[in-house]
Amino acid sequence: MALISSIAQSGLQAAQQRLGASAHNVANMNTPGFRRESVAQEAAPGNAGVATTGVQRAGTEGVALEREAVExxxxxxxxxxxxxxxxxxxxMLGTLLDTTA
Structure with a gap:
């Protein structure tokens, strides 16, 4: 049960980072020279959830509101x-505890 919640927690953190990067892009879209940020994700080793490799800046890519809305x-x-x-x-854990109690 602890593995399920730790996997879901890593997913929550990854989604929060993605949302934060997208909000940052929208807030700075009119800043001269600003480059879009994105969060790279990959499966964590040993089925332990999602690992983010950090925020990455795109080369010359600008910010498109429709892309950010989808993100x-x-x-x-x-x-x-x-x-x-x-x-x-x-x-499930509560039901299991109720059954064994």
């Missing part, structure tokens, strides 16, 4: 899915 929606849905995973894991 923010995607991060929001990922956040909600991982939160639901934690809730279900807690419910």
């Amino acid at each position: 923010q929606l995607s991060a929001t849905y990922a956040f909600a899915a991982n939160l639901q995973t934690i809730k279900v894991g807690n419910q």
Whole structure:
């Protein structure tokens, strides 16, 4: 059960970083010389969840509001899915404890 919640927690943190980078892009889109930031993600070793390799700046790529809107929606849905995973894991643990008690 602890593995499920730690995987979901890493997903929550990754979604939060993605949302933060996207919000930063929108806030600075009119700044001269600003380059778009993105968060790179990969599977963590040993099925331990998601690892982010940090915020990366794109070369000469500008900020497109439609791309940022999609990124923010995607991060929001990922956040909600991982939160639901934690809730279900807690419910399963509660049911298991009720059964054995």
